Amino acid sequence: MFSDHPPMIRAMIRIFLIPAACCLVFLLQSCATTQKKPVRPDDPLTGKILDARSGAVIPFSRLMADLMDHEVIYLSEKHDNPMHHAIQHRIIQHLLDADLSPALGFEFFAFHDTPLLLSFVDSGRHDHPEKISAMIEIDLRRKLHWDRQSDRMWQYYFDLLKLARDNNLTASGLDLSGPLKRRITRKGLAGITRLEKKMIFSTGYDNPVYAQHMKAVFSSVHCGMGNEDMQDRLYDTWTARNDTMARSITMLAKETTGPVVVIIGNGHTEYGLGVVDRVRFLAPALSQVNLALTEVRPVPADIDDYIAPLDLKGFALLAPADYIWLTDRVSYEDPCEAFEESLQKMKSPEED
Secondary structure (H helix, E strand, O other), rough: OHHHHOOOHHHHHHHOOOOOHHHOOOHHHHHHHHOOOOOOOOOOOOOOOOEOOOOOOOHHHHHHHOOOOOOEEEEEEEEOEEEEEEEEHHHHHHHHOOOOEEEEEEEEHHHHHHHHHHHHHHHOOOOOOHHHHHHHHHHHHHHHOOOOOOHHHHHHHHHHHHHHHHHHOOEEEEEEOOHHHHHHHOOOOOOOOOOHOOOOOOOOOHHHHHHHHHHHHHHHHOOOOHHHHHHHHHHHHHHHHHHHHHHHHHHHHHOOOOEEEEEEEHOOOHHHHHHHHHHHHHOOOOOOOEEEEEOOOOOOOHHHHHOOOEOOOOOOOOOOOOEEEEOOOOOOOOOOHHHHHHHHHOHHHHOO
16 A cells, blocks of 8 residues: 555655654664665666656756756755755756856755754855864754754755855745644644644645545555544644745745755655645746656656656646656665564464
């Protein structure tokens, strides 16, 4: 069941929306287990860039020619894939080399963290000794509450922040605050206080068909164990985050002369839904383009499998993205298989 849903959405939700799942004993055991060395089959599509509308393989130069013609550029990632972050860095540098000054918007930081990011950008105006630079990084990481995240994950985004600093680019957070996201996930929108609700921007833009689709995805991410109440709360969080990020992106676009480059998880942009359609709702004239940085399938597949549209009642057939850049995988293991193995190990002899 897990593999029936788009892998980009599964990856994003697993990182952001269901950390509480690892609090269960069996998932703690699974999370703590050392990952097996992945088996990497040769895949001829690794490294290829696809025009998802035609299925054609295109060169980097053609991709960039189109990206530069848009006001909002989504570089949609799988958060823990280092190749995706390297591609993001390469594309932003290419924009700089073309004398553009992109503004960078980050899903991983809250909108109210923007002054912290801009203060870091300002620090590039002075030539600090290495020791002072290290202290600035430590202070920024602590204030962003990233001191509890892994060094590896922090470095992915800090490298992009340094690129913004070194080129005096606007850098902005896009998302809700961590505490507010957790409150919605635990209690749902109906369960939080009126004061908290005033902190949440709503587009009022929603669709029950899309809601049911996403709730099915949430259930799949939980390996089929999610209940209806939990799926409703997750969808509340999902909607509040997408609305907030859409507003942040439109605000950022009004304040910059260059394109807005959005660093975001694939699930929020896949099939032109989530954040993309809400930006379109708020600012119909704003031109957007989505490059989905996508891991190849565990078993080599055809191009048609990657560009297959999503068929939702009431929606036009939706391609996964405008462009797809296929990369190697971080892991070739199915997390639900590992989950099932953990459950089997916990069974008593009488249950076997």
